[in-house]
Amino acid sequence: MTQSLQPSSESFDPTEFRKALGTFATGVTIITARAADGTPIGLTANSFNSVSLDPPLVLWSLANNAMSFDAFRNALHWAVHVLGSDQEDLSGRFARRGEDKFSGLDTDEGEGGVPLLRGCAARFQCRTATQYQGGDHLIFIGEVLRFDRDEAAPLVFHGGKYAHATRRDPPDIKPRSAHLAGSFGEDFLGYLLGRSHFRFFAQIRPFLDHEGLDDMEFYVLSTLTLKPLLTEGQIAEGLAGVLDANRQRALDGLVERGFARRTAADGFELTDGGREAAIRLIAAAKAVESQVLERLGTGDAVILKTTLNRLLGVVDESAADVLWQSGEGERKG
Template sequence: MAKASFDPQEFRSALSTFTTGVTIITTRAENGDPVGITANSFNSVSLNPPMVLWSLDKSAMSLSAFTNNKHWNVHILSTEQEALSGRFASRGEDKFKGLELDQGINNIPLMRNCTARFNCRTAFMYEGGDHIIFVGEVLNFDKTDLPPLAFQSGQYALAAKKPREGVQLSATPPPECSYTEDLLGYLAGRAHFQLVASLRNLLQSQKLDEQQFFILSVLSIQDNLTLDEINGFVDYTGNSVSEAEMEKLQEYDLVVRVNKDNDSRYLLTGNGRDASVKHIALAKAVEEQVIDQLGAGEVEALKFLLKRLIKVTDPGLPDLWSSGEEKNVKTSA
């Protein structure tokens, strides 16, 4: 059979555009040592009988373990297991060190916190060019609601469900204008206001406004800040914090001002921390409701995309979640 004339690297690149899940496949060597590799060649073969397949490079050091042991387990990784995927894709380390394993129906390592797991027995092995294809009978399986980790074009990715074409927020056709509901600014803005509706009610009961909420939120993450530093962190809201607003929070016994190194710095009081804890608890409760409705996978993908959106539109604001040491490094660089 004649070989194709196209560039192997280009062929690999084209294949990588096909988005797959990420799996770790485990077995035991002839001496009983655990063996595991990362693979994205996993696929289903048959429902009745239940069968799956995956492939392994003929040059892989683990090839003899999988060809000599009929039993192996497939772990479909969750988004929480990206580091684990990297560990099992590398060589020269104890991949199972520190891992808590479950007892499956065979003596093969069975890892926890996966999206799904399959206990398999080799039914057939085929040569497929430079790989060996393993077709396995599924003896047992389980699954969770954890969102799966994906792999696309050489990078990890997140999977999210896409609405059917033509599905709109409104049941009526949009008016003839250029401002449509598909504008990113509208979607992000409406989602924001709907998510914080419950928070506004809580703030009203605490006799606080959104500006004061931003101040307390900043100080709950990084305490002991000057007024200029606080303003640096809330600049994205389009509003600036005045000394009069800080004095009002002091009157409420939510913030205290201290003088240090000729600077006035602000810290949260015990009451201020209690107020912030209530804000965080409510935000997490709203998030749990969204997860129940959308699913954990969609929410994880949404967070990932929003972080990317924030990064590409960031005008250069300071990072609120960086430590003081990190900020000093950035300043001196």
């Protein structure tokens, strides 16, 4: 069954060659199979590609030095899992040599007993049709016996790094440009961020009104959920640059209304009533978020959040890391 493809005799700088190949953006897959002794095997591979629609054929290639090489070469069946944008950790796990990659994972059983992973963008269950020796890799061509797919956004690999794919704007959505030369224009970052924030927040405000809170009181209340006890300085740090002039008034307002109280240790904490109101508001805000992100599409939602986090890192180096990172542990303690 195995045929041989002769490599070119020309030699390249291997690093440059890798870099040049890396300019080709691909999806990321995990290929699984079962070794002759029944052990599940699998590895991350981006060499996957479609070959033929009729008959349905796909291909991928496996390094000759992979620990799973013999098992894959002898396997009659294997499955290709196209990973979704939220499966980077799984990709990392299956790219580590020889580990027990399946430990703790829920799997289904596919054709020929092949372990099938869950939560992927698509799965192709295949039977080996042909193998070609291609230099330092073995190329597998498989006949697709079954497949299934989900609407998940794909994980992308480009230039040796994971990436997300985003759709290009449809032609009818063009950035609106200003009439006056020298004016800000509607593709000004501040306009896009500001308007998005105000329009998004307008959908949450009715829930704040219901609790009798204004925007700043909500921000302070949310900040107080991050840790059991916060000093005034920490609250100021957490909300630095957000309606600074209104902070003290908002804090006093929350205390007056019985949502927060001053503690002996010169800090502030939520009362039971404050915590319950915060939980109600966070649930309502999350529901608004889900609706908005659903309309945007999963892939673009992930990209938007990733990019905004990176933007925050650029414009807000002092971002209140201390508050966000250690809160969970302290609450448990």
